[in-house]
Amino acid sequence: MNYKKLINEYTRNQKYLVIVLLAFIAVVSIGILIVHKMTLRSLIVMSSVCIFLIGLYFFRKKQFNDIYKSLSKEEQKELDLDINQTYFFSGRDYALSSKYIINLKNPKIIKYDSILIIDKTHKLSPHHNTQSVMCDMVYIFTKESKIGLIIKEYRIINSKEQYYEGLYSYIKAQNPNVLEGYTKANRKIINRKYNIKI
Numbered sequence: 702m703n704y705k706k707l708i709n710e711y712t713r714n715q716k717y718l719v720i721v722l723l724a725f726i727a728v729v730s731i732g733i734l735i736v737h738k739m740t741l742r743s744l745i746v747m748s749s750v751c752i753f754l755i756g757l758y759f760f761r762k763k764q765f766n767d768i769y770k771s772l773s774k775e776e777q778k779e780l781d782l783d784i785n786q787t788y789f790f791s792g793r794d795y796a797l798s799s800k801y802i803i804n805l806k807n808p809k810i811i812k813y814d815s816i817l818i819i820d821k822t823h824k825l826s827p828h829h830n831t832q833s834v835m836c837d838m839v840y841i842f843t844k845e846s847k848i849g850l851i852i853k854e855y856r857i858i859n860s861k862e863q864y865y866e867g868l869y870s871y872i873k874a875q876n877p878n879v880l881e882g883y884t885k886a887n888r889k890i891i892n893r894k895y896n897i898k899i
Contacts, residue, residue, distance in 0.1 A: 702805075707796055708765045711805055717756045722751045760775040764808040772810070780810065797871065811843060813875035817891050818842040818899070820883040821869050839869050840883065842891070842899050 705859055726748065769777060779803060796803040797821035802811040825835045880887040883899075891897055 702785050704777070706786055707784060707803065708762070711796070712758070712762060713867045716763070717844075719755050719758050723829050725752055741783045750752055755823075761808075768808050768810055784820070795868075797868075799875065811841070813872060814878075815845065816876050816879050817844060817895070817897070818870060818880045818883060819869065819872055820881070821840060839872075841872070842883070844895060844897065 703715040728748065729744075768781075772780065781802045783798045784796075794804065796805060800812060800814075802813070803809075804811060818841070820840045820842075821838065824838075872882070880890060888899055891899055
């Protein structure tokens, strides 16, 4: 397993969707030629939706490839080696290895040792009609970016499963120097140590 294989695995379902869409367009086009029943407007709308979804797939692939290309050859080798040797988990939004978090939702490669502060929070979800759904979130603050939402999970309040806790604990284990909590004191420490305002 290396970075490219990981991304191919992650985008496999989207690739199948693109193939199905292309087959669908071909079948509909043949059907139109045979029966002459579809209006031009319907064909344009259907084709536009298909083209948009296909374009979105290629755009996402390009984002992942651009991130990889932005690394030096040495960093690419280190990332591939690390994924090959230690990659063990891929969630819906991220993949983990011993040295990296690969954010799949907002394409990014984050080294654990670049994380300065980690923060977790949970609150009632405003997007659900009942008051029994919680939204758990983990944020990180790195030297390169001020804030990054790493995980956002919804769960039933009474559920003991806290999916985000595993990621939070793992990041702390991989980087013992990470500061816990987006507090005023921690922000002062980062400002004093790295001259970074967050």
